[in-house]
Amino acid sequence: MALLEVKDLHTSFFTDAGEVRAVNGVSFNLERGKVLGIVGESGSGKSVTAYSIMQILAGTGKIVSGSIKLDGQELVGAGEKVMKDVRGNKISIIFQDPMTSLNPTYTIGRQLMEAILLHTDRNKQQAWDRAVEMLRLVNVNEPEKRMKQYPYEFSGGMRQRVMIAMALACEPDILIADEPTTALDVTIQAGILELMKDIQSKIGMAIIMITHDLGVVAQLCDEIIVMYAGSICEQGTADEIFYNPCHEYTKGLLRSIPTVEGSGEKLEPISGTPIDLLNMPKGCPFAPRCDAAMKICLRERCERMEINEDHAAACWMNVRKAVKGE
Amino acid sequence: MSTNNHSEQPIIEVRHLKQYFNISTGFFQSRPLKAVDDISFSIREGETLGLVGESGCGKTTAGRTILHLYKPTDGEVIYRGKPIKTAKDIEQFRTKATMVFQDPYSSLDPRMTVADIIGEPLDVHHMYKTKEERREKILELMSHVGLNSEHAARYAHEFSGGQRQRVGIARSLAVNPDFIVCDEPVSALDVSIQAQVINMFDELQDRLGLTYLFIAHDLLVVRHISDRIAVMYLGRMVELADANEIYDRPLHPYTKALISAVPVPDPKTARENKRIALSGEIPSPLNAPAGCPFHTRCPYAQPKCKESMPPFEEVEKGRYVACHRTAEIN
Numbered sequence: 001m002a003l004l005e006v007k008d009l010h011t012s013f014f015t016d017a018g019e020v021r022a023v024n025g026v027s028f029n030l031e032r033g034k035v036l037g038i039v040g041e042s043g044s045g046k047s048v049t050a051y052s053i054m055q056i057l058a059g060t061g062k063i064v065s066g067s068i069k070l071d072g073q074e075l076v077g078a079g080e081k082v083m084k085d086v087r088g089n090k091i092s093i094i095f096q097d098p099m100t101s102l103n104p105t106y107t108i109g110r111q112l113m114e115a116i117l118l119h120t121d122r123n124k125q126q127a128w129d130r131a132v133e134m135l136r137l138v139n140v141n142e143p144e145k146r147m148k149q150y151p152y153e154f155s156g157g158m159r160q161r162v163m164i165a166m167a168l169a170c171e172p173d174i175l176i177a178d179e180p181t182t183a184l185d186v187t188i189q190a191g192i193l194e195l196m197k198d199i200q201s202k203i204g205m206a207i208i209m210i211t212h213d214l215g216v217v218a219q220l221c222d223e224i225i226v227m228y229a230g231s232i233c234e235q236g237t238a239d240e241i242f243y244n245p246c247h248e249y250t251k252g253l254l255r256s257i258p259t260v261e262g263s264g265e266k267l268e269p270i271s272g273t274p275i276d277l278l279n280m281p282k283g284c285p286f287a288p289r290c291d292a293a294m295k296i297c298l299r300e301r302c303e304r305m306e307i308n309e310d311h312a313a314a315c316w317m318n319v320r321k322a323v324k325g326e
Numbered sequence: 327m328s329t330n331n332h333s334e335q336p337i338i339e340v341r342h343l344k345q346y347f348n349i350s351t352g353f354f355q356s357r358p359l360k361a362v363d364d365i366s367f368s369i370r371e372g373e374t375l376g377l378v379g380e381s382g383c384g385k386t387t388a389g390r391t392i393l394h395l396y397k398p399t400d401g402e403v404i405y406r407g408k409p410i411k412t413a414k415d416i417e418q419f420r421t422k423a424t425m426v427f428q429d430p431y432s433s434l435d436p437r438m439t440v441a442d443i444i445g446e447p448l449d450v451h452h453m454y455k456t457k458e459e460r461r462e463k464i465l466e467l468m469s470h471v472g473l474n475s476e477h478a479a480r481y482a483h484e485f486s487g488g489q490r491q492r493v494g495i496a497r498s499l500a501v502n503p504d505f506i507v508c509d510e511p512v513s514a515l516d517v518s519i520q521a522q523v524i525n526m527f528d529e530l531q532d533r534l535g536l537t538y539l540f541i542a543h544d545l546l547v548v549r550h551i552s553d554r555i556a557v558m559y560l561g562r563m564v565e566l567a568d569a570n571e572i573y574d575r576p577l578h579p580y581t582k583a584l585i586s587a588v589p590v591p592d593p594k595t596a597r598e599n600k601r602i603a604l605s606g607e608i609p610s611p612l613n614a615p616a617g618c619p620f621h622t623r624c625p626y627a628q629p630k631c632k633e634s635m636p637p638f639e640e641v642e643k644g645r646y647v648a649c650h651r652t653a654e655i656n
């Protein structure tokens with residue numbers, strides 16, 4: 001049994017303009033100790049997938065159907081008491097902007113200690129020691145002194161590391177990181193990614209890494225999910241996704257970024273504009289922008305198909321290849 | 327993109343440029359924040375010079391000071407051999423040098439139509455005689471950036487990020503500039519849209535013979551678009567070289583660390599890469615350390631690095647580095 005099993009998840013926002021199907025039939029498993037990357041353009045449903053797992057959807061957002069099992073326990077419909085325990089002790093989340101998630105009026109130490117006291121049964125002294133230990137773990141220098149400082153006295157990179165310390169303080173089984181390094185510089189970002197990987201291997205937690213940066217997933221992830229318009233279009237090991245992409249959107253994404261070799265050739269952009277979830281096309285959601293689109297793509301959405309045991313994709317091209325025996 | 331159709335004649339020369347901001351530190355007390363501290367370089371006509379460095383190191387300030395959107399604290403900018411000094415020089419320079427901003431969401435006024443956004447610089451600089459001429463000019467600018475005439479009457483907030491960035495670029499082209507400072511023009515865009523805009527910068531350069539100072543933090547994007555790359559650290563320039571050279575063989579310790587940290591979109595390379603980890607916090611530009619600004623984090627630092635500032639010197643043909651130990655460590 002996988003640690004986390006998400007099955008046919010549908011999450012919508014019920015806005016004045018109509019139902020926005022932000023997540024539209026997402027399924028995946030996450031094994032203990034693994035790093036799963038979720039990539040896709042903005043608005044593709046990455047964050048809403050994460051917020052659905054945590055059940056922290058904003059405003060009119062609602063899980064419409066589907067199942068989310070943690071260690072075999074069903075979370076959809078489980079009620080607030082269960083979810084409090086999940087959020088406190090089993091799954092932690094790091095948000096993109098550390099400034100909005102730290103309270104500017106309390107010291108770093110107080111905020112860390114509160115998280116620890118709330119989620120573990122340590123006393124005050126033990127919580128203090130643990131907080132200092134966590135700060136040291138995330139490479140904040142002079143942790144005892146730093147405990148007494150306020151968020152504004154920290155640089156962006158340090159605040160982000162404090163957020164990670166806070167998320168790890170309750171030793172979660174799963175850490176969800178929603179674009180945790182987007183706002184940071186590459187030298188700092190690299191440090192934080194290494195740190196996460198390091199801690200992950202030490203305490204054996206699983207990570208869901210949400211990002212639009214293909215470099216970050218290549219660096220960190222065992223497995224990758226590519227999302228488009230609320231659905232998974234492709235899923236596989238990092239090597240399968242990068243070296244054997246089997247969905248036209250993934251292929252386009254990989255062609256549109258400059259390569260490491262820096263050939264100097266023109267980039268090949270994906271044409272058209274991002275999807276409007278209120279006006280979804282009937283067939284494949286990527287069809288309006290897809291250079292390879294066929295007639296069937298406009299009529300019918302392609303089901304997910306196994307490419308091999310490490311790889312699945314939902315693109316009619318694969319069906320065509322299979323039929324033609326290519 | 328590395329094209330070699332530019333001439334040797336510099337279009338812009340920057341000499342010992344400084345930009346200090348006064349920051350108040352208490353009652354009647356203030357201290358200079360040295361956002362840009364003595365940078366010198368030149369850009370050749372038709373060239374793209376990339377400018378990289380971590381957040382807050384002074385890239386935007388450098389761009390704005392070169393354009394005289396900020397009055398330089400010291401130093402000078404020379405445009406086609408002529409120093410920019412008087413108010414009249416600045417006004418003329420503004421029709422030759424413009425800026426494209428990072429954030430296509432906030433840099434455009436949501437209450438203005440696309441035609442008015444693009445037409446505003448034409449109005450300011452009196453660049454047409456008749457209404458008809460203004461209209462034609464606007465439509466021509468829109469076609470340069472791949473917008474069609476039916477977009478003219480619409481409002482910026484009705485557009486996607488990529489389209490808004492096109493509007494911003496059309497606006498910066500309105501005065502017929504030959505030099506454009508592009509400040510993180512694709513950072514706010516989705517990966518799939520970035521390539522469209524990057525290609526457009528390339529095409530406009532070929533078509534209109536533009537020269538760019540291209541600021542960005544994505545090193546792979548910068549290398550793709552630039553002929554040469556300059557690296558800044560804490561208000562100073564630490565290295566300047568050919569784009570591929572600097573990427574393949576960085577000489578300055580900070581550049582080495584920066585390039586080793588680039589998350590490469592290729593799992594095999596990522597597994598093999600050895601990152602140069604930097605310890606130590608980034609000093610604030612309000613308290614820049616004495617000596618080499620990088621010595622607090624530099625793995626090669628020696629006592630002399632704390633004492634004297636390394637000069638920014640040509641160490642190989644066309645290659646500038648500011649480090650006391652360039653010869654020993656490379």
Ligand SMILES: Nc1ncnc2c1ncn2[C@@H]1O[C@H](COP(=O)(O)OP(=O)(O)OP(=O)(O)O)[C@@H](O)[C@H]1O
Pocket residue numbers: 347348359360361379380381382383384385386387388543611
């Ligand atoms: N108007 C101003 N008044 C005071 N300080 C300023 C001002 N503008 C910039 N600074 C300071 O100058 C330094 C350089 O800022 P600048 O905006 O040039 O950085 P940057 O390299 O463009 O960073 P980023 O990558 O985050 O855009 C920073 O410490 C910044 O806080």
Ligand SMILES: Nc1ncnc2c1ncn2[C@@H]1O[C@H](COP(=O)(O)OP(=O)(O)O)[C@@H](O)[C@H]1O
Pocket residue numbers: 013015020021022040041042043044045046047048049058059060061277
């Ligand atoms: N609070 C909300 N109200 C209405 N729509 C929302 C809300 N949050 C997200 N959405 C919509 O859900 C879709 C997916 O969003 P999100 O998961 O945040 O995308 P991303 O992949 O960038 O993380 C988008 O169309 C977004 O506009």
Ligand code: SF4
Pocket residue numbers: 247248249284285286287288290291292293294297302314315316317
């Ligand atoms: S299913 Fe058709 S339209 Fe969709 S990505 Fe594949 S080829 Fe393109």
Ligand code: SF4
Pocket residue numbers: 578579580618619620621622624625626627628631636648649650651652
């Ligand atoms: S001068 Fe010294 S501290 Fe500065 S980069 Fe060179 S070796 Fe490092």
Ligand SMILES: [Mg+2]
Pocket residue numbers: 046047178
């Ligand atoms: Mg998001």
Ligand SMILES: [Mg+2]
Pocket residue numbers: 385386387509
């Ligand atoms: Mg800037």
